[in-house]
Amino acid sequence: MADLFSSDDVLPAGADHAPLADRLRPAVLADVVGQEHLTGPDGAIGRMVAAGRLSSILFWGPPGTGKTTISRLLADAVGMRFEPISAVFSGVADLKKVFAAAKEHGRRGEKTLLFVDEIHRFNRAQQDSFLPFVEDGTVTLVGATTENPSFELNAALLSRAQVLILRRLDTAALEQLLDRAEALIGRPLPLDAAAREALLASADGDGRFLLNQVETLYSIDIPTPLDPAGLSALLHRRVAVYDKDREGHYNLISALHKSLRGSDPQAALYYMARMLTAGEEPLYVLRRLVRFATEDIGLADPQAVVQCLAAKDAYEFLGSPEGELAIVQACIYCATAPKSNAGYMAMKTAFRTARETGSLMPPMNIVNAPTKLMKQVGYGKNYQYDHDAEGGFSGANYWPEEMSPQTFYTPTERGFEARIAERIAYWNKLRAERGAA
Structure with missing residues (x-):
């Protein structure tokens, strides 16, 4: 081409x-x-x-x-x-x-x-x-x-x-093309100032498309300058470049994810709208929102994933265009929710440690003892039933003997995780006290 x-x-x-x-x-x-x-x-x-x-x-x-x-x-x-x-x-x-x-x-x-x-x-x-x-x-x-x-x-x-x-042509470059076209034809475009701006915007950085639109305008007898509405009725806007299996797809989903992470609902809505109006599958956008709710919000707001899954159900029930409002609602909820990647980081660290430690046996007191022989050799011996302990917390050690206790999940002070952090701190205090006793 x-x-x-x-x-x-x-x-x-x-x-x-x-x-x-x-x-x-x-x-x-x-x-x-x-x-x-x-x-x-x-x-x-x-x-x-x-x-x-x-x-x-x-x-x-x-x-x-x-x-x-x-x-x-x-x-x-x-x-x-x-x-x-x-x-x-x-x-x-x-x-x-x-x-x-x-x-x-x-x-x-x-x-x-x-x-x-x-x-x-x-x-x-x-x-x-x-x-x-x-x-x-x-x-x-x-x-x-x-x-x-x-x-x-x-x-x-x-x-x-x-x-x-090569860069997408900016407004100044496209304006130069309009000036050259008008100089060559010998008369101004039949557009008012607002319509001229709308014409530049409609090109979406494509100079060839712009000049083809200009040629169409010059080929028609237009007695009075068009306003934006008149221009829109006469010409079609350039379809946004978006291939669902190519780089534009990944650029926009990355921009959506990062706008959500940055708690900017306006930018998030813009990129989501870019994808949906260009023909992206709505369920793909919803899958990305569910992923975001678990990766970047997590327990800071446990309702985020609930909202996203509800939006998926609503969209499947209503279809387009009515169901797209549910996607918008989930997008706004995620953008404005408190953020935490503590669960995501905990998963990565726990999975890495699990791979590194191999097949370490849990401590005998917490393994199951379904047979008489297993009980005789010490399976489940001295297990402390937490519901019977003071405050419903025994403070027992649950780690393999070859491992010291690890910290994978560190809650933030944001949203619901602030309350989780208080609980963990309280349990750690009790564990230290009862371990020292």
Whole structure:
């Protein structure tokens, strides 16, 4: 898929019948907006161009941020032949032709920049096929991906290329695109100030999408400037980028979890809404809320997990959209509840100690003695029944003889755990007194 202001076809940049994004395609790297951290004199690309020498590159960034355009301009800037392919439409046979052509051009002293769009769509074997041709200089590889290279690309390929991150276009960069479009067309967009802001927001950082929307506006006879409502009725908002099995999914669930942990109900609601409006399975969100209630709230508020499980039942009973209010309620409850990870940390420490200590026998006084023989050899001997002890607490030792008593669970002073901490302190005091007696 072509990227911002780019075309792999034969349309000249200034052709009147070309799409607006093509007609506004930058002619030099300095014209690319929103990526100055890379294209500026101190950026990685700026330094490569100044040196006149490119290393292999992997561009990672969201759609419509200029990956294809920058690659094409890079080839022009250092005098290389630009060879574009798409991993969506190309296979091994196509790659062999590209490499053979690059070798032939290399013999004539012409270097090739091989641009691979959607490079993450190539399988591992196909990615490996690039390596010998990158290493011997047949091609300089420039790949483009919207997916996290750490997850989608071979380690061998990553080790031979520099990963450069393209940023989502901010409002200032998108505003520059609008200004250029208006200058090219020769008249302002038929929007009032509020609608212009709404148009920028609707692009969600995607410059190509923005220019396609602008082209639609210019193609329609609009006698008076539109307000936001009129704009919304005419154009569709860009659907948020969200793949439920890819990085965007994990970024948002991480943001939701950390906002809940940070007791920010507003941010938590925002990230939860981002997930649900993008099509996330509501039961997945509920599973994460239940996990949060046990990991980050725990006994500071034992009702948190009850609220989350009740929300799950309510959602399964009501369905969408009515049941989503129950998810919202559970989210707010968790965000505003007192927090404690004491139970979670206790679990980790207890499990680790259990693995390390192996099969230590509990003390004889607390093991079961269901047979006469077991009683004769001392099983259950001298067990102190706590209900018969003063205050319902015997203070007996329950640890294996080879182990000293351990402390796994240390309650916080927050919420209900403050009361638990008082009880534990009281029992520890009694245990010390009765042990010394």
